[in-house]
Amino acid sequence: MSSAVKPGGIVGEFSHDLPKTLFDPLLAAKRAEKIKVATIGLCGCWGCTLSLLDLDERLFPLLDKITILRSSITDIKRITERCVVGFVEGGVANEENIETLEHFRENCDILISVGACAVWGGVPAMRNMVPLSECLAVAYLDAPTSVPGSKPVIPLHPELPRITTKVYPCHEVVKMDYFIPGCPPDGDAVFKVLDDLINGRPFDLPVGINRYD
């Protein structure tokens, strides 16, 4: 990740490695006692991350017990210490998704595929049925709003991760421990799983609270 430098590129200094304002040690100590959770959105719509907010009032007792490290809803941009739970939204659609997911696997005790995209690729995996050359042409070359007569451009740049030919479910890239289906899952299902895991109970997701749409 930080060390992944492409040919010809100069090494970047990442914002999260620069000098920063220190966090209040008392608050930090309180958080240190809590169960560490990290979340990541790979190729998805961010909806499953928002399902976490759909726990509503149940967020408060949950957040008494857990603290969230790396997540798109915090400014913590890397996992810096081992986490108990990794909450993964989205499937794998580019090289950065692969690196991130592998990093999560190495640093989380339990990894959960949350939602259709993580579980089986979801709607983005519909592109697996179409040759990439056609997709590219439709998006960037032959769109009705394309600029007539301009030089045809398809995005390709050292700062852009390369896209995978197919969209993959997470468990085809690393071992995933648990799965919560749905597009998105109900807040009830997300709550049940997290509440069981952080209280030391086994994963037990009743079929009745699953969604399949």
Added chain:
Amino acid sequence: MSRKLVIDPVTRIEGHGKVVVHLDDNNQVVDAKLHVVEFRGFERFIQGHPYWEAPILLQRICGICFVSHHLCGAKVLDDMVGVGLRSGISPTPTAEKMRRLGHYAQMLQSHQTAFFYLLVPEMLFGIEGAPEQRNILGLIEANPELVKRVVMLRKWGQELIKAVLGKRMHGIHSIPGGVLKNLSVQERDRFLHGHDGLLNMDQIIEYAQDGLKLYHEFHEKNRARVDSFGVVPALDMCLVNDAGNVDYYHGNLRVIDQDKNIVTEFDYHDYLDHFSEAVEEWSYMKFPYLKALGREAGSLRVGPLARLNITQSLSTPLAQAELERFQAYTKGRANYMTLHTNWARAIEILHAAELIRDLLNDPDLQKDQLILTPPPNAWTGEGVGVVEAPRGVLLHHYRANESGEITAANLIVSTTQNNQVINRTVRSVAEDYLGGRAEITEGMMNALEVGIRAYDPCLSCATHALGQMPLQVSVYDAAGELVHERQR
């Protein structure tokens, strides 16, 4: 020595982006860009699907403004089956009001989620606050009572979306020619009177003003910094009704300049006469602009700031009073101060709550005429829909063959409309916060993210286009040596 500074990933936004800034030997900004690093491909893979699936599939572009995509798609479908605005036909009053109810519920929920969960941390802890604190956990530690109100307001909005669309996210409500259901008296009363652990309507109007209070306190204390942060001129665009007021459901597209002169106004069905989209190698997000003006002058701002610059008034009293204050601040000229977008967003939270209250009290919601049946041979097979999504003008355009299979789709989402303006903001903030500084801190880099977040960009939405490259992953070390490669 020249330096490259990277924010990867940009956080507290929806979707995937990174910022790269290049400084020269004298620490001056040479380049600063937001790279959108993800992309998906809805326009191609929707082809071949039955036209009526489009609003169901395409709302999966986005988990925060799915109602806008669903509704925008439904407007296209109305056109396609021959009972749409293109044919001069409006849905039944109940259908249009139910669509608006879902849309306003989403405006409330989406803006409120963005405002409190993503944007407020800087208002409480400062741009250069500890990164561990700048998030919802920090908010709970600092002000749990506020967060309880935020959670209850969001819950009410999400439950209202569920009452209309059947699910809190990615439900189904709008269909070609109308809607599937109305709102029963029991459902209505649940929201007006606050049954089942929900807030009641009066509480919603009160809680919906929390954002404005916070914004004004923050603005009072930091006026100079807020007003000078990322001032980025650009033409504004939104949907307006005949009176020249913003309409979140339909109208003409109006573009204004800083003196609020109308630069152009047109029927969005004619969008192809007006818009082109440029492509850059360094981002998967395209750059739309008005053809007549060219890319530099014709790149537009959309979203809350643009809407409140354009609208003459707002139709609800509390929001109108606040709009007057907002418009007076720039003496009637268009407001280009990036952080004032959060002010505009807070006004729209209140406006959405008031609009919902008015609709819930409208007996049309309980009537039974839900769907218009197209006359024989009305099928046109093509349609264009535009709505004001929370982030601005959202456009869908589909074409289908006689069997109803989609043959073409084109989408211009609000964050894509803002692409050029967001990049100008990144450049402007980079020059102000990083330019000439020998030591760069994390807080200074966060200022760039603050500039981006003000647009509440949804990079999930903006990456509906699809990518290339086989799955061959190569990782190189700093010397350019291949250290890892794999292929599938």
